[in-house]
Amino acid sequence: MTTFVLVHGSWLGGWAWERVAPGLRASGHTVLCPSLAPAEPGVGLRTHITEIVGLIDRHELTDVTLVGHSYGGMVITGAGHERPRRVRQLVYLDAFFPSPGQSAFGLQPRLRDACDAAAALRPEKEAWLIPPFGFETMGLTGADLEWVTARAKPMSRATHEEPLPDPGSGRPRPPATYIGCGGSPFFAGTAKTARRRGARLLTIEGAAHMASVTDPERVCAVLGRTG
Incomplete structure (x- = not known):
């Protein structure tokens, strides 16, 4: 059985995995769904990486599978660099x-432009925040859209502006699996890049970007295959 640490994407929290985690646990896996630090001045990508590294150390996790959705991919990469042997x-x-x-x-300048446009609608004193927006374009409708929108929170811009730290040479890198959502336009090119860099590539055909909400059974099934 596998120990999964599921890391959410932008504006979300550990609650974003509520429909996936029970299925993994029912199969005998250990599942942790942390919520990354909320928006405050000084909170950035490095903060979130440190949080996941701290979780690994605090729970003395070994042989762990780090799963990152959307922005969570930035976080798990940094944490994997910090604790490659675990x-x-x-x-x-x-x-x-x-x-x-x-x-x-x-990596996605269009995302910066969209965030700037959304931020322009907020007070100037909140310029350091990225407000939640665009869930309709991520495949959410009806009750799912209401559920996510009601819980989503702004993020600090530093989370998306800070570069991934360089771990230095000679440090081992954990192997990677990339799961593309076939109905999502946001990371189609990224999946190809991951495959070129040696990642194993899996696809959830027809799934939208927020598949953990809209298609949890298939997300659970494909995560089970990665173990």
Whole structure:
């Protein structure tokens, strides 16, 4: 059985995995769903990486599978670099697949532009925040859209502006699996990049970007295959 640490995407929390975690646990896996630190001045990508590293150390986890959805791909990459001997593999669910020195905004400049447009509608004193937006374009409708929108919180811009730290040479890198959501346009090119860099590539055909909410059974099934 596998120990999964499921890391959520932008604006979400550990609650985003509520429909996936029970199925994994029913199959005998251990599942942790942390919520990353909320938006405050000074909270950035490095903060979130440190949180996941701290969780691994605090629970004395070994042979762990880190799963990152969307922005969570930035976080699990950094944590995997920090604790490579404790991480069995990194699993990216329709997520960023960064190299050291890259930021989320650098990888997707259109995302920066969209965040700037959304931030322009808020008071100037909140310019350091990225407000939640665009869930309709991620495949959410009806009750699912209401559920996520009611719980989503702003993020600090530093989470998407800070580059992934360089772990230095000679440190082992955990193997990677990339799970593409076939109905999502956001990371189609990223899946190809991951495969070129040696990642195992899996696909959930027709699934939207927020598949953990809209298609939890198939997400659970494909995560079970990564173990």
